[in-house]
Structures are given as structure tokens and as C-alpha cells.
Amino acid sequence: MNPRHPIANLPTHEVTNMPPHLGDQDLWTTDVALKQGVAREGGDWATSHLAKFGRQAGRQEVFELADQANRFSPELKAFDRYGMRINQVEFHPAYHALHEITVSGGLPNFAWNNTRPGAHVAHAALNYMFNQVEGGVVCPMAMTYAAVPALKTTPAIADEWLPKLLSTQYDSRDIPLAEKTGAQVGMFMTEKQGGSDVRANSTKAVRDGDGYRLTGHKFFCSAPMSDAFLTLAYTKNGLSCFLVPRWTPDGQRNTLFLQRLKDKLGNKSNASSEMELQNTWGVMIGPDGRGIRTIIDMVQGTRFYCAFGSAALMRQGLVQALHHTAHRTAFQKKLIDQPLMRNVLADLAIESEAATCLSLRLGRATDQSETGDQQAAALARIGTAVGKYWICKRAPNHTFEAMECHGGPGYVEESIMPRLFRESPVNSIWEGSGNVICLDVLRALHKDPQTREAYLAEVELALGGNVHLDKALVELKDALNDIPPILSCGPGA
Ligand SMILES: Cc1cc2nc3c(=O)[nH]c(=O)nc-3n(C[C@H](O)[C@H](O)[C@H](O)COP(=O)(O)OP(=O)(O)OC[C@H]3O[C@@H](n4cnc5c(N)ncnc54)[C@H](O)[C@@H]3O)c2cc1C
Structure with missing residues (x-):
């Protein structure tokens, strides 16, 4: 309490038994x-970068930017x-400030660089540390990271x-790619009539010279100010x-029509939109007719993001919770010392x-699968879904x-807890x-027996540690011997 504050000495304004600001x-x-x-x-070779970023991202002022965004x-x-169509989304400056921190820290691309x-x-x-501060900005980081393997299928x-x-470099300007210092990529899969079931998509593409013209609607398009989708x-x-x-190759604005923004439960800093494509220019990625196969690599990357x-x-x-309970006393003891x-x-x-x-274990499986390790690739395939x-x-x-654990103050918006809960x-x-x-997971086990072997090899490392877990593992092995075939099921946008 500041003793010079005029109301500091009033008996009703003496604040006791409240935690200090975490800072x-x-x-x-x-x-x-x-x-x-x-x-x-x-x-561990990345420790100095991680340590620097962890200090920078965890500053109180960054948490405050997150609140504002x-x-x-x-x-x-x-x-x-x-009345001209401009299809823009305006963000609070705090959103852009957070983006500066994440992009300069390598959050969308550290693994590829x-x-x-x-x-x-x-x-x-890196992303795990920042997601503790703010989840909305991490969404475009996830999609940009995850788009890379899909884009690599088409070298040009x-x-x-x-x-x-x-x-x-974070470059939020809506200008053609060639003029930008950095760019981001989003992903539109979900349509009104089908999200998980992407085969129910109704968007059509017809050939137009070297490219295609797409017509259809997309029902959930997050980060709609990305440079491409x-x-x-x-x-x-x-x-x-x-x-x-x-922007099309001839320097025109592409016909991507933002219809509205979703009023979401959480993830408020990040715009999620509905978008209509009307004769919209696009270029094919991967083989014709093999779109799910091409985009599935992206889904694998974004699922990894979801897990961490x-x-x-x-x-x-x-x-x-630890901070609050370490400083708050109830019934003559610090809460953290109360047995329950x-x-x-x-x-x-x-x-x-x-x-x-x-x-982090999934991260290692992903690393090893990049070097052609088949067992690791199988573990990354099934482990990322399970995780x-x-x-x-x-x-x-x-x-x-x-x-x-915070009692009433945890339910109040001045605390970070409602935002974490909504996220x-x-x-x-x-x-x-x-x-x-x-x-x-069933489909992976059924189609690729190596996923079963990789999964069991991983969990069997824990054998002998606990009788209950050992018993559960025996039951799991029995269950995995009898995987039912399943009907087709898409990647789930
Ligand atoms: C904040 C937010 C941002 C998003 N951003 C994007 C984005 O940028 N791009 C994008 O493409 N999408 C985005 N989405 C959409 C999201 O990916 C879809 O909502 C999700 O894939 C589910 O699709 P759906 O809504 O059509 O639900 P449905 O597919 O209708 O599924 C509804 C429920 O039924 C279950 N279900 C589905 N099939 C089966 C089955 N065969 N058996 C049993 N249960 C089943 C599902 O698990 C789910 O619980 C976003 C969603 C949110 C909430």
C-alpha cells in the first residue's frame, strides 16, 4: 500500500491478505x-534464445498488451x-505489438530456419511460452508454421x-507479396455444410490459364488478414x-469477400471470419484430386500446436494458482499449506x-521424422493425434x-483466469x-500397423513403474489387436 495515498489510512481501505501482483x-x-x-x-542448443524470449514474453507489459488485444x-x-469493397480487419495496436514480439522471436518459423x-x-x-500470455496471436503462427510442408510439395x-x-519481420501491410518483408498464411477448410467432413465441401475450382478460379463459401477463416490461404x-x-x-500475380486485389467476423467465446484478439470466394484466383498445391493428402501435413502441424x-x-x-494460494491465508494457514x-x-x-x-516428446518425434526415421514418423502420426x-x-x-483455487477473484475479469478459461x-x-x-487414430492404426508398434514401443518404456499402469498396458495391447475398420473420415479442419 502506498502510505502517501490519501485513502491509504482509512480503516475500510486497509488491504490485507491479498497477494502481491505477480509482475x-x-x-x-x-x-x-x-x-x-x-x-x-x-x-538444448536453443537455450539462449529460449531464455531470452521467455524473459521478454513474460513481462507484465506484454500481459497487459494481451489483455488489451x-x-x-x-x-x-x-x-x-x-461503398467500395476493401475486406479489411482493423486490430487494436496491442495486437500488432504482440505480433512484433512473436514474429521477431521466430514463433511461426523457428523450426524451418x-x-x-x-x-x-x-x-x-517458444510457442508454449507465448501461448501462456496470449493464444489469439499464436493462431496465425500455427497456420504459417504448418503450411510449410504443404507448400513444399509445389516447388515454384x-x-x-x-x-x-x-x-x-512482421509486416501487416495489405500489399502484394513481392513488396513485403514478411508474410503469413491461413487455412480455409470448414464450410457451412461440412467441417470435419471436408468431402462435403461445395467450393468449385475451374482452370484459368496457369491458375484456377474458385467459387464457394468458407465458414471459419481465422487470421483473415493473412497474405494467402x-x-x-x-x-x-x-x-x-x-x-x-x-493479391493476384498481376497486382490486383483478389476477390476474397469477408462476410462477417465471428463473435467467439474466447480467442478474442484473433479475427475469425466467414469468407466468400467469387471467381477467386488460386494456384493448385500438390496433385490434382489429392487435396486432403496435401493439406493433411498442415493439419499435423496445427494439431501439434494445439497440444502444446x-x-x-x-x-x-x-x-x-500457486501464486495466489502461496499468499492467501484462510483458516489460519496459507491456502497452499491446507491439506486439501x-x-x-x-x-x-x-x-x-x-x-x-x-x-515436447511429440516435438522430438517430429524432428526425427524429418530425417526419414519411419518409426518416429509413425509415432508423430499417432502420438500427435492422441496428445x-x-x-x-x-x-x-x-x-x-x-x-x-483463487476463489472469487479468479472469476473476475481483472484476473487472467477468465481469459485462460475462455481460451x-x-x-x-x-x-x-x-x-x-x-x-x-483408429484409421491410422488400421491403415498403418507401424503406428501401433511405435505407440506401444513408446508406452512400454514405462513398464515396471506402476502395477496399475502395467495392467492397463496389457489391456491396451489386447484392445489394439482388435482394431475395427472404420468408415472414411476426413482430416477435421
Ligand atoms: C475459434 C475457431 C477458429 C477456427 N478457425 C478455422 C480456420 O481458420 N479454418 C478452418 O478451416 N476452420 C476453422 N475452424 C473450424 C473448425 O475447424 C471446425 O469447427 C471443426 O473442424 C469442426 O467442424 P464443424 O464445426 O463443422 O463440426 P462438425 O463436423 O459438424 O462436428 C460436430 C461434432 O460432431 C463430431 N463428429 C463429427 N463427425 C463424427 C463422426 N463421424 N462420429 C462421431 N462424431 C462426429 C465432432 O467431433 C464434433 O464434436 C475454427 C473453429 C473455431 C471454433
């Missing part, structure tokens, strides 16, 4: 599970004052786009993948650390429990909702 957080140094996990999974959410400017073992682990660690496009996607549309050969840029993004929400919820609260906090800590460890399912499913409950379901819903992930 700056060193998101790297204070996170033992993260530091150990990064070293264990091969990313969520409180003053983006606005659609579909038309200018003369540092091609050495552990790069995806370090990449995950990769040559044009990758230098801009791999840039560490990967999307799916039907040609006469089937569902195909296209890159649709904001939700682990991050758990971690920040835990940090906040200790149980709750221990459960939160164990689950948070487990989610962090699993996410995404479990961590994202648990995040809302975990965040809620961390909120409850927590999204990773479970998008990029394959729960059931769709379950079906995808």
Missing part, C-alpha cells in the same frame, strides 16, 4: 519441466466510405512464398488443395508437467480448477474435434 514472469527460468524437457528431447477485439471494415535435431522441440517451447510456389514466411475445392478430378493469395498450446494454458493456470488445497495443486502441477513433457486429443480435452477442466476449449474443437480425432 514480470520469467517463462523459461521458472519452468523446470520445460527446461528439462527441452534438454531431454534434443533442443482481447478487450478491444478486431473489427470488420468490409467497405470503405464510398534451424534445420537441426531439436528444432521442432525448441519451436514448441515454395520458392516464391517460403522466403517471406520464414522472415522474422490454403484451401480445398473440387476440380473434375476431386477435392484439391489451392493457395489463394490476397493447451499445455501452455495449463501451465499459466498453475502459475497463477495441496492435493488440488499437486494434481494441477502433475497434469501440467505431463502435458508439457508429452508435447492433441488428451491435452486439449483436459485443458478446460484444468483451467477451471486453477480458477477455483481453453478452442484447441479441442478445431483441427479435429474429439470424436474425429478418435476416428483418425
Whole structure:
């Protein structure tokens, strides 16, 4: 309390038994599970970058920017004052300030700019730290990172786009790619009549010279100010993948019509839109009629983001709960010393650390699969789906429990807890909702027996540690011997 404050000495305004402000957080140094996990999974060569970023991202002023970017959410400017279509979204300056931090820190591209073992682990660690501060800005980071493998299937496009996607300069200007210092890519798969079931897409593409013209609607388009979008549309050969840029090669604005922005539960800083494509220019990525196969690599990357993004929400919820309970006294003891609260906090800590460890392990599998390791690729294939399912499913409950540790103040908007709680379901819903992930795991097990072997080899490493887990593992092996074939199920946008 400031003794010079005029009301400081009034008896009704004496504030006691309230925690001090948490202030700056060193998101790297204070996170033992993260530091150990990064070293264990091969990313320790990136420590100095991670440590610097963790200090920078965890500053109180960055948390304040995050609050502002969520409180003053983006606005659609579909038309200018003369009625011309401009298809712009206006963001609060805090959103752009957060973008400067993430892009210069390498959040969309660290793994692609540092091609050495552990790069995806370090990449995950960077994004995990920032997602504790703000999840909305991480959405375009995820899509830009994940688009890279799909773009690489078409070398001429990769040559044009990758230098801009791999840039560490944030350039928010809506201008042709050639004039930009850095660029981002979004993804439109979901349509009104089909999200998980992308084969129900109705968007059509017809040949136009070297490119295509696409017509259709896309129902969920996040980060709509991105410089280009990967999307799916039907040609006469089937569902195909296209890159649709904001600007056509002849320097015209492409006909991407922003219809409206979604009023979402959380993830408020990030615009999610509905978009209509009317004779919109695009270029095919990957083989004609093999669009799902092409875009599935992108989905794998964004699911990886979902897993460590939700682990991050758990971690920040835990940090906040520990801080509050360490300073608040009830019934003559600090809350953290009350036996029941200790149980709750221990459960939160164990689950948070487990989610962090699993996410980083998936990073190593991704790293190793890049070098052609088939066993690692099989583990990354199935493990990313399983990890995404479990961590994202648990995040809302975990965040809620961390909120409850605060009592009433945790429910109040001045605390970060409502924002973390609102953010927590999204990773479970998008990029394959729960059931769709379950079906995808079954499909992987059925189509590629190596996924089963890779998965069992991984979990068998824990054999002998606990009788209950050993028993569960025997049952799991039996169950995996009898995988039912499943009907077709798409990637789940
Ligand atoms: C904040 C936010 C941002 C988003 N951003 C994007 C974006 O940028 N680009 C994009 O393309 N999409 C985006 N999406 C859309 C999201 O990916 C879809 O909502 C999601 O894939 C689910 O599709 P759907 O909404 O059509 O639900 P549906 O496919 O109708 O599914 C509804 C429910 O049914 C379940 N289900 C589906 N099929 C089966 C089955 N065979 N058996 C049992 N259960 C089943 C699903 O698991 C789900 O729980 C975003 C969504 C949100 C919330």
C-alpha cells in the first residue's frame, strides 16, 4: 500500500491478505519441466534464445498488451466510405505489438530456419511460452508454421512464398507479396455444410490459364488478414488443395469477400471470419484430386500446436494458482499449506508437467521424422493425434480448477483466469474435434500397423513403474489387436 495515498489510512481501505501482483514472469527460468524437457528431447542448443524470449514474453507489459488485444477485439471494415469493397480487419495496436514480439522471436518459423535435431522441440517451447500470455496471436503462427510442408510439395510456389514466411519481420501491410518483408498464411477448410467432413465441401475450382478460379463459401477463416490461404475445392478430378493469395500475380486485389467476423467465446484478439470466394484466383498445391493428402501435413502441424498450446494454458493456470494460494491465508494457514488445497495443486502441477513433457516428446518425434526415421514418423502420426486429443480435452477442466483455487477473484475479469478459461476449449474443437480425432487414430492404426508398434514401443518404456499402469498396458495391447475398420473420415479442419 502506498502510505502517501490519501485513502491509504482509512480503516475500510486497509488491504490485507491479498497477494502481491505477480509482475514480470520469467517463462523459461521458472519452468523446470520445460527446461528439462527441452534438454531431454534434443533442443538444448536453443537455450539462449529460449531464455531470452521467455524473459521478454513474460513481462507484465506484454500481459497487459494481451489483455488489451482481447478487450478491444478486431473489427470488420468490409467497405470503405464510398461503398467500395476493401475486406479489411482493423486490430487494436496491442495486437500488432504482440505480433512484433512473436514474429521477431521466430514463433511461426523457428523450426524451418534451424534445420537441426531439436528444432521442432525448441519451436514448441517458444510457442508454449507465448501461448501462456496470449493464444489469439499464436493462431496465425500455427497456420504459417504448418503450411510449410504443404507448400513444399509445389516447388515454384515454395520458392516464391517460403522466403517471406520464414522472415522474422512482421509486416501487416495489405500489399502484394513481392513488396513485403514478411508474410503469413491461413487455412480455409470448414464450410457451412461440412467441417470435419471436408468431402462435403461445395467450393468449385475451374482452370484459368496457369491458375484456377474458385467459387464457394468458407465458414471459419481465422487470421483473415493473412497474405494467402490454403484451401480445398473440387476440380473434375476431386477435392484439391489451392493457395489463394490476397493479391493476384498481376497486382490486383483478389476477390476474397469477408462476410462477417465471428463473435467467439474466447480467442478474442484473433479475427475469425466467414469468407466468400467469387471467381477467386488460386494456384493448385500438390496433385490434382489429392487435396486432403496435401493439406493433411498442415493439419499435423496445427494439431501439434494445439497440444502444446493447451499445455501452455495449463501451465499459466498453475502459475497463477500457486501464486495466489502461496499468499492467501484462510483458516489460519496459507491456502497452499491446507491439506486439501495441496492435493488440488499437486494434481494441477502433475497434469501440467505431463502435458508439457508429452508435447515436447511429440516435438522430438517430429524432428526425427524429418530425417526419414519411419518409426518416429509413425509415432508423430499417432502420438500427435492422441496428445492433441488428451491435452486439449483436459485443458478446460484444468483451467477451471486453477480458477477455483483463487476463489472469487479468479472469476473476475481483472484476473487472467477468465481469459485462460475462455481460451481453453478452442484447441479441442478445431483441427479435429474429439470424436474425429478418435476416428483418425483408429484409421491410422488400421491403415498403418507401424503406428501401433511405435505407440506401444513408446508406452512400454514405462513398464515396471506402476502395477496399475502395467495392467492397463496389457489391456491396451489386447484392445489394439482388435482394431475395427472404420468408415472414411476426413482430416477435421
Ligand atoms: C475459434 C475457431 C477458429 C477456427 N478457425 C478455422 C480456420 O481458420 N479454418 C478452418 O478451416 N476452420 C476453422 N475452424 C473450424 C473448425 O475447424 C471446425 O469447427 C471443426 O473442424 C469442426 O467442424 P464443424 O464445426 O463443422 O463440426 P462438425 O463436423 O459438424 O462436428 C460436430 C461434432 O460432431 C463430431 N463428429 C463429427 N463427425 C463424427 C463422426 N463421424 N462420429 C462421431 N462424431 C462426429 C465432432 O467431433 C464434433 O464434436 C475454427 C473453429 C473455431 C471454433
